[in-house]
Amino acid sequence: MKKVLWEELRRSEFEEAVRGDAIVIIPVGSMEQHGNHLPVNTDTSCCFTVAVRAAQAIDEFPVLVLPPVWVSYSPHHMTYPGTITLKFQTFVEVLTQIASCVHAQGFKKIVFLNGHGGNTPTIAALRVKLPSEDNIPAIGYTYWELPSVPEQLRKISQSDKGSIGHAGEMETSLQLYLQPALVDKRKLKWVPGVLGDPSKGTRDKGERLVNAAVDALVELLRGYHDGTLDEDLPWRILPHGRKALHKKIL
Ligand SMILES: [Zn+2]
Secondary structure, three states: OOOOEHHHOOHHHHHHHHHOOOEEEEEEOOEOOEOOOEOOOHHHHHHHHHHHHHHHHOOOOOEEEOOOEOOEOOHHHOOOOOOEEOOHHHHHHHHHHHHHHHHHOOOOEEEEEEOOHHHHHHHHHHHHHHHHHOOOOEEEEEHHHOOOHHHHHHHHOOOOOOOOOEOOHHHHHHHHHHOHHHOOHHHOOOOOOOEOOHHHOOHHHHHHHHHHHHHHHHHHHHHHHHOOOOOOOHHHHOOHHHHHHHHHHO
């Protein structure tokens, strides 16, 4: 199998990947409570798996996956044990600096793949901040919001009604598929801090959702690479002169 994990490459292999106009994925997870039945790395394992499988599925150009960012923005989960969060500004800085290092090595296509609902607004904001303030080309998505995945999610979920929830039907399903040994099957029930019904989780639903997200990401990466991705970034609609002026102000 081809190498897609950033940490496994050697210097010359990075140079080769830059020459091949590689896409670099930065998975962004979390370390936060997921009820009494799921591990605190739930979000990290989901986005990292989707990123790695999509990278492995693409042969036309190189795709590299960074080690997942395991700590992010989860102050709303600090009430419960196991949660570790950064402050908001720190989180933004961490993602900016990681993307900045990737870009400095010559990579021109960077994708954040988020796995935690609390990070979604920040990832959306970085899509504007990084290109306009830092001159770093980067896009970002949450895996269950990738194009076509919301429809699949509505079909797969029975009690969560198309929502990813929090440690409910869908995330329990994902973990029963991805990390079954870490799921406590005696405790598949709702407790405070859980959104949705864990008892409705099944391995099959988890596998279907992972496959849907991988397929969607593969298509998105192909579109990003060949320039046909329909991105609705605000800075894209500004005429050239306007963008230059904007940069001068910053
Ligand atoms: Zn989660």
